[in-house]
Amino acid sequence: MPSIFTKIIKGEIPSYKIAEDEKHYAFLDINPAAKGHTLCIPKREVDYFFDLKPNELAELTKFSQKIARALDKSLEPIRTGVIVEGLEVPHAHIHLIPIYKETQAFSLGKKVEVTETGMGKLAEQIRQKVEL
């Protein structure tokens, strides 16, 4: 059965899309740990991050770097942090989490509230700064 993220890539499930290229897709996490929390995924469905081929890991990292630059430019955090976990969704992904304060809890357990309208506006704001 395809993962929920594969369904998002195919447009079968809606997402707050940030960007995509031939091999990757980026979208807002619906339970954000911070404003702008974004997931970067390879279109090829692989469960465990470290089962990606070395070139796929490199390409996903390069794609994520471009998305992180867009987060930095649009939301101006101190910097953007990275988490790889994969315990909930069996489709490899990189969490990009903007860090706004040095004291900000940096974990996937803590979620912030963003309204649906807020998520849409945020996605638009970030999209404008993406340079692939």
Ligand code: AMP
């Ligand atoms: P993990 O697999 O533990 O690295 O986390 C998976 C992440 O995917 C969680 O932070 C979820 O909030 C997020 N997530 C799950 N379903 C969706 C969805 N339909 N759209 C956006 N994010 C999602």
